[in-house]
Amino acid sequence: MDHAGKGSTTPLKRCAIFLTLAVGLIVAGLSLGQPREAIALSDVQVEELVKRSFQYVAMYNVNNKSAIQNRGWNTCVADTQLKDHTLKLIARPNNDSLYIVCMLDLRKDPVILEMPAFDSKYVSLMITGYDHYVNIPVSTRQGDFQQPETMLIFSERTAGYEKGERVKGVDRYFEATGDFLSAVFRVMPHSNDPERFDRITKQMKSVDLLTLSEMRGEEPESIDDVDFPAVGETDLDIFENNLLEVMQFVFNHTTFDSGNELDQELLALYQPLGVVPGRTYNPEKVAPLDGERVRKVAERIEAEEMAKAGQMAANTGLFKTKGDIGLELLLFQSVYGPIGQPAVEAVYPAVGTADGEPMNAQNDYVIRMTADELPPAQAFWSLTLYDTKNGFFIPNDRKKYSVGENGGMQLNEDGGIEIYIVAEKPEGVPEENWLPLKRGDYGIDVVLRVYVPDLKKFETWTPPKAEKL
Missing domain, CATH: 2.60.40 (Immunoglobulin-like)
Incomplete structure (x- = not known):
């Protein structure tokens, strides 16, 4: 796990990466402000580019789609x-x-x-x-x-x-x-x-x-004078199609701190590519990237981060303010699900399986919790079902995607609960505790949300496991 404000590599290794990139561009005969030729980035350089850009790409996509x-x-x-x-x-x-x-x-x-x-x-x-x-x-x-x-x-x-x-x-x-x-x-x-x-x-x-x-009773300034780079259907689309254009826009509308290590490493990484704060994007003045290659690296990194969900989703260091979170957690939260809350407000533990195998919609599952095993929420908790590939709700006629105080739930006579993830509701199971499953060969995930958790209890609390029926 990284420390606050630090990246996932050592300072010496990071300096070597940035120096290698800069030297490679200079050797290629490129100088800022001049037309650019295609350059050969090493695998390490492309990986650094993707990892350090993911938080910005993800949030550009989310915020701009939201505005649309x-x-x-x-x-x-x-x-x-x-x-x-x-x-x-x-x-x-x-x-x-x-x-x-x-x-x-x-x-x-x-x-x-x-x-x-x-x-x-x-x-x-x-x-x-x-x-x-x-x-x-x-x-x-x-x-x-x-x-x-x-x-x-x-x-x-x-x-x-x-x-x-x-x-x-x-x-x-x-x-x-x-x-x-x-x-x-x-x-x-x-x-x-x-x-x-x-x-x-x-x-x-x-x-x-x-x-x-x-x-103040004055006429507001028009805000229709900005041309936004295109959003992607997914973040991977931006990595492939218009990464430098998006990052130039981001650089022009983000505050970067001269004393923040992650900020300065990001700026140093992009400067040789022709992307610096305050510049107007010009495709003729930046170093063209192999978008297909960048996308493949982003796909691999996305898969690697998603594989950490069981370990990382409940990490109490996620979704923090600037200077209080490092690159490893920034990358994970941007891949796993942008715009969450810090642990004092909410934690998001994933629910694994009793047999250790990934959940699949070909199977039915039950999640059991006794009264003592319920999430340590001081406000409320919920449990939500998603498809693994996209992280979307699974369509069903009942529009039932979660169990909890707002989604509906029934505790048993002992104060515990059994939640069924099945295609057909078993006899005797309360409607509120049934999450309908569309049968098929695809991965499914279950995420808990615990609002205003008792963090002391959370240290020793264990999320429930899904049992295959």
């Missing part, structure tokens, strides 16, 4: 029902909470979020840019959302606002590391209580967004 589906930037859209199998935006989404998704463009103006009080035992606000560092500035765990508040959000490049400036009517201030952000509220909807569910969804719809100019 969310009616553009500087908008907020609130859920009124739990997600279903039609969601293809992100791998391993949850089905246990409702979202309010606000997509922010901070280039021309700070953005102000107006947040209500919530009648829910779990709410959090997560802010994430292209760098995939996760910030949770407010949450019920921290005692927030007891009263209405406003928050002004800006980056170091935001026009029309000086850091430290106080604005009348604003309660909180947050400096983001990027210009294009997702600000996502997670709200436990208490769907087992219809009246409370109705109150909560109305509160969610009251979340509002306005720019500082609008708050």
Whole structure:
């Protein structure tokens, strides 16, 4: 496991990698700003390029797809029902909470979020840019959302606002590391209580967004003047088709810290390729990459990271702020499922099998937990079923993808639970505890979500195992 702020290789090895890349480009007769010829990167160089780019590629794809589906930037859209199998935006989404998704463009103006009080035992606000560092500035765990508040959000490049400036009517201030952000509220909807569910969804719809100019009664600056590089159907598409274009855009809209080792290593890796902050992307001025080769490396790395899921998914070092997480965990979280929460808010242990074999939809399974074996959640927990290949919900007529307080569950008379993952519901099994399985020869995964975990108990708690029936 890596240490905070460190990569997965030694400083000497990293320096050698970057020096070798730079020397190789110079020997090839290339200089910044000149037309580029194809270059021969070593396998180590391509691997470093993919590993250090994955967090940015994954979040560029997620945030920009969100904006496309969310009616553009500087908008907020609130859920009124739990997600279903039609969601293809992100791998391993949850089905246990409702979202309010606000997509922010901070280039021309700070953005102000107006947040209500919530009648829910779990709410959090997560802010994430292209760098995939996760910030949770407010949450019920921290005692927030007891009263209405406003928050002004800006980056170091935001026009029309000086850091430290106080604005009348604003309660909180947050400096983001990027210009294009997702600000996502997670709200436990208490769907087992219809009246409370109705109150909560109305509160969610009251979340509002306005720019500082609008708050002051001025006409907001137009934000329709930006051409985004194409998103990919998957992250692998970007690695193959337009990696340098995407990374140039990311570099221009992300704050890089001169004292952060990962930041400086990334910039050093891309500079010889003609991609540096502040530059306009020009395909004639960058070193062309063998996209097919880069994709194959990305595919291999993706498979390697997914193979670590049982070991890494419950790691309490995931989804942290900048400087508190290293390359190994950044890479894993970006492959496994972007935009999660840090361990103080939630942990995501994977459920393995009793026989150690990967789960497959050709088989039926049961997951058993006694009352003492239930997840150590101080808010709530859920268990969700996905297909392994894409990390999507498995379609079924009941739209049942998870078991938990919001997805529905029934504890047995001893306070434990048996959850069945089967094609046909067994006789005597509560509907709430059945996860329908579409029969076929494909891999399936089960992920637990434990909200506001008791981290002391979590140290000795063991996730359940799925038993093949």
